[in-house]
Amino acid sequence: MELSIKYFGLLAEITNCSEENLSFSGKTVSDLKEHLFQKHPTLKLNDFQIAQDNELVENETEIIGIEIALLPPFAGG
Amino acid sequence: MxxxxxxxxxxxxxxxxxxxxxxxxxxxxxxxxxxxxxxxxxxxxxxxxxxxxxxxxxxxxxxxxxxxxxxxxxxxxxxxxxxxxxxxxxxxxxxxxxxxxxxxxxxxxxxxxxxxxxxxxxxxxxxxxxxxxxxxxxxxxxxxxxxxxxxxxxxxxxxxxxxxxxxxxxxxxxxxxxxxxxxxxxxxxxxxxxxxxxxxxxxxxxxxxxxxxxxxxxxxxxxxxxxxxxxxxxNEIQKVLKSEAIFETLDEEDNCDISVQEISLKELMKKQNFQLIDVREKNENPKIESNKIIHIPLNELEKNIDKLTSEEPLVFFCQAGIKSKRAASKVINSYSLQEGASEIIEYLKTSP
The missing domain is CATH 3.40.50.720 (NAD(P)-binding Rossmann-like Domain)
Structure with missing residues (x-):
């Protein structure tokens, strides 16, 4: 399936894009993470949560959505 | 106005x-x-x-x-x-x-x-x-x-x-x-x-x-x-609530990422030999008396390090899994237990 991936904060700098389309054949959020780590190896070193269709999801959650967002924590205040 | x-x-x-x-x-x-x-x-x-x-x-x-x-x-x-x-x-x-x-x-x-x-x-x-x-x-x-x-x-x-x-x-x-x-x-x-x-x-x-x-x-x-x-x-909320009794004794380091090996009670029970170490302060409840457990408060760990020459893997535990992480970071090849003292009591009841 075709997914749209959004990268927030520092992650957009790491992947060098704030948004990209990706063809994905895996099943779960974990599979998607593996896929993204292969494409952008430095992502692995960073903390982030994944949202699917604007809802934060766990590793075991099945990918059924189209819009994926990667949200890192922000330190600044 | x-x-x-x-x-x-x-x-x-x-x-x-x-x-x-x-x-x-x-x-x-x-x-x-x-x-x-x-x-x-x-x-x-x-x-x-x-x-x-x-x-x-x-x-x-x-x-x-x-x-x-x-x-x-x-x-x-x-x-x-x-x-x-x-x-x-x-x-x-x-x-x-x-x-x-x-x-x-x-x-x-x-x-x-x-x-x-x-x-x-x-x-x-x-x-x-x-x-x-x-x-x-x-x-x-x-x-x-x-x-x-x-x-x-x-x-x-x-x-x-x-x-x-x-x-x-x-x-x-x-x-x-x-x-x-x-x-x-x-x-x-x-x-x-x-x-x-x-x-x-x-x-x-x-x-x-x-x-x-x-x-x-x-x-x-x-x-x-x-x-x-x-x-x-x-689970996350309960972990924090459990730390209330020792909250004032914690410091900033406890809120930083410490890379240690963690182990769950379930994984631990699959191992044949291991030594459990209680790193809570002496006045922390519930108290645990068992010959399977050594009690060394975290701040006394360094001077008692020679007591830990056991061949078995060392597994530290405390109330909420915060102090045990600090302990595991000080001793190589040791583990920090994900669960805390109350789960250990349950475990001791069921283990022979």
Whole structure:
């Protein structure tokens, strides 16, 4: 399936894009993470949560959505 | 007359203005986020406002920390903010805490207020603010910023999630820079802090929809906003509640990422041999008497390290899995147990 991936904060700098389309054949959020780590190896070193269709999801959650967002924590205040 | 524009709103009125006058709000950090929050809460007539900040005003703060001027340089931020805010509104009470928020003073300060606002600029303090809010059962209006982007949420509100439900553990040291390291667009904390002030006012006034179970993400470069749903993790909340008894003995290091090997009781039971070590203080309950367990309080670990020459893998445990992580970080090839003392008692009952 075709997914749209959004990268927030520092992650957009790491992947060098704030948004990209990706063809994905895996099943779960974990599979998607593996896929993204292969494409952008430095992502692995960073903390982030994944949202699917604007809802934060766990590793075991099945990918059924189209819009994926990667949200890192922000330190600044 | 001061609050006329509030009072003529049917959603606020005299009744709502009275609610604001009775409210007590604590703002942690009087920096980029704290300044707009404090300014609007003071102007709105929130009756009691506490400000915690140990830092002093420096010239590079003036680009965004709008409560300060050149005459504030070198002054403590909590005190400089108080001086400015008292001029803005002398009818309310403003209390400055020109000190660092620590595990020792946090609970007693939080208990005096109804709502907590997180305007901190580092993860150790963010997790301290979150955990203290859980323990003292106060709603927490959170925000964090990065260059041109921000995130806002309300935690611990009506059995909703906490910051740990969104990000369970502090990020690895040095992976996420703060504003002083990478810069920030001056107006960004103005926008995000004003969103925080708005959430505080809505909570007090009991109007509108609160950012509970949601995190709002904002990007100043393209004006895009996303609202993402978050779920409460009972496990994360319980871990924090369990640490209450030892909370004052913790320190900042306990809120930083420590890379140690962790093991669950379930995985442990699959192993043939292991040595369990209780690293809690002698006065911590529940007490555990068993020949299977060695008791060495964390602060005595280094001088007793020769007692641990066992061939078996060492597994440290404590009340909530915080001190055991510290212990495991000091001893090579050891583990920190994910569970705590009460689960160990259950385990001892069932094991031969």
């Amino acid at each position: 001061r609050y006329n524009r509030h009072i003529i709103l049917s959603e606020i009125g005299k009744n709502g203005q009275d609610k604001l006058a009775k409210a007590k709000v604590l703002v942690i950090g009087a920096g980029g986020l704290g300044c707009p929050v404090l300014q609007y809460l003071t102007a709105a007539g929130v009756g009691t406002i506490g400000i915690v900040d140990f830092d002093i005003v420096s010239e590079s703060n003036l680009q965004r920390q709008v409560l300060y001027g050149t005459s504030s340089l070198g002054k403590n931020k909590a005190e400089a903010a108080k001086t400015r805010l008292e001029d803005l509104n002398h009818q309310i009470s403003i209390i400055a805490y020109p000190e660092k928020l620590t595990h020792k003073n946090a609970i007693s300060i939080f208990q005096k207020y109804d709502i907590i606002v997180d305007g901190t600029d580092n993860f150790a303090t963010r997790y301290l603010v979150n955990d203290t809010s859980i323990i003292t059962k106060k709603p927490l209006v959170y925000a964090g910023i990065y260059k041109f982007e921000g995130q806002v949420s309300v935690f611990n509100f009506k059995k909703g999630p906490s910051y740990r439900c969104l990000f369970p553990n502090p990020p690895k040291k040095g992976t996420i820079p703060n504003c002083s390291e990478v810069g920030v667009l001056g107006v960004l904390p103005g926008i995000i802090g004003t969103l925080q002030a708005n959430e505080v006012l809505k909570i007090i006034l009991e109007i509108g929809n609160i950012l509970n179970r949601k995190v709002l993400y904002y990007n100043a470069l393209n004006n895009k906003t996303n609202i993402l749903k978050i779920h409460r993790s009972e």
